Amino acid sequence: MIAITGARVIDPATGFDAVTTVLLHDRMVAAVGDLDIPADAQIIDAAGLVLAPGLIDAGVFRADPAACHAGGITRIVLMPDQRPPLDDPALVAFAQAMGKPDVWVHPLVAATRDLAGQELAEIGLGQAAGAVGVATGRQAIASSAVMHRLLAYSRAFDMTVVSHAEDPVLTAGAVATEGDYATRLGLAAAPAFAESLAIARDIRLAEATGARLHLRQVTTAEGLYLVRAAQARGLAVSAGVTPAHWLLNETAVAGFRSFARLSPPLRSDADRRAVEAAIGDGTISVIASGHDPRSQEEKRLPFSDALPGMAGAETLLALALSLVRNGTLSLAAALKTMTAAPAALFGLPGGTLAIGAPADIILFDEQAPWRIAGDRFIGAGNTPFDGIPVAGRVRMTIKGGDMVWRA
């Protein structure tokens, strides 16, 4: 039995926000409130810290327990882009177990065999094996017919379909967003509307089939306009984003910095601001790290040859807290994008402090300043935020009642 006292306790699922005590027992949340602490409880004094449910990172490319612990992440939704891709129930089952006992892993089953975008994978069997949703992977499905069938079929299993919204033909070979910046650097670029084209199609197909669609990253003003309109019509369409797209714009690739090579690529500043506004008004409901650790061999290459992706688990919370400091979101609302919102989207346990919820808890110091330094990361250091000062440090991560991180 663990009693955590003195923390500002925030339950994003209910909006509860007060300085009080949280009691953990039998790997579950046993009580929240000013209560008599049982004599046999281990007491953790958390005065000055914020207590929240462990973060749920909705859409990472690698199960990376050490980085997750440091970042306060207790649960990850794993993309099917593994080697081999998660297009088979046995692989899904294996992936689900691979985080034990360090981090809960909830795999997404590949939408198509080998993620090739042609033949549907066994998504029903994948669900039976533990998949919490279906994902198209790093790429969109080029064929509208296949995407149509995927959405229709997934609906029978009530599975959320996670789509990468970039027209794959228009973006073929591109490593940047069209604009004077890409032109100056001589980088192959695709127009920003490659995203809205894909979103328009996916939304229309979701509407036609009644499927639940989650656009893992929406990064342009035009794309967000479409998502907002779909949500206003009452469609089950949700949107996510990673910190890079509301904190950085296309100028971050200056000097051919391959750590800023992302997919989708960084956008114009107008798009960046639109993403921030969409987080503020709730159009974007899920913030994820997009954690995609890359080795030096994959990143220390000419910009166009480097693989896209950033290591994000360790910086997710601190970067998300920037939204609280600039007034975009309340602290509870910011935490919700990384806890209750993804939990609801994928039907996951956790993300709440309700009695009986899993004892996945983080304690963090909202104000603690630090400077992001890729070479001091616990995992891979491919971050485009190298050198940027942030505030917010995870002091303790508890996963399933076990303390797995303390700093």
Added chain:
Amino acid sequence: MPPNPVVANGATPAGAHPFPHAHLLGLEGLQPWEMLYLLDEAEQWVELNRRAGGGGAKHDNRLAGLTQINAFFENSTRTLLSFEIAGKRLGADVVNLGVSGSSVKKGETLLDTALTLAAMHPDVIVIRHGSSGAVQLIAEKLGCPVLNAGDGRHEHPTQALLDALTIRRRKGRIEGLTVAICGDILHSRVARSNFQLLAALGAKVRVVAPPTLMPPHVEQLGVDCFTSMDEGLKGVDVVMMLRLQTERMDGAYVPSTREYFRFFGLTEERLRHAADGVLVMHPGPMNRGVEIDGRIADDIARSAVTEQVEMGVAVRMACLDVLTRTRRGVADWPAVGAGR
């Protein structure tokens, strides 16, 4: 880019280093007088290269004992030859590393290749690579001057310098001229380097291309865009034609060669729109009948195509000389550290 008051005479300002850069990775960021300094330095090599007669007359020994590696990760005949001759005329020991002979094909990473080259203690490395930014990436790992001989679609600084030298010798100036760059602007590093140089030296730059070969937002780089040759050539002093690569012609970016030539090829008739005494240039190799009428290319009164090749050697000699001065301990040359 705003007009620079220094351009008028082009002199290096008092107290400024004439060329304070360790490498020549691109023309972006260079001061106008630094570009002009390289052009001025090249003039002496034009004279030396024209010297007739044998007996090693076309030779200067200032790079004697220095090792120059030409590392070309992308196929090249003309540029490689030009750099090789430039190095040899200055007395350097020149070694060529071609892509077919490199370990890149065996899976070695670019940075490992760079470290391998560095371990051989070269004194100057000339690099061409198919990816934008690749030369800069390698330069960061090398302890010797690096010359960019073309990286992806990014920059090809010595080509723009040789173009400028050609124009200056033919026209007597660069400032105030109107230059039309025509053709495949989208994929052209030559065009990008020329934007930087011509704008810095006070020329007015136009680009003429079909919309599919026009880089998006290129007007924000300070050039005027035209999709009609007749309009774009109106009153220009210099026409720079770019090569259209064959793989881009068959329906990918333009429907066919004949359609391209019909609307975007440089013909006698079209050239009449240009100013009197217009100078025609092409970085080569030319596709006669695709982007340029062969008769124009061969007309030495108007075409500077072969002269460009000649200027290329001189400009590259100047760059090799200037970039190795710190290393050679040349008197009166303030040491240049790492950086661009």
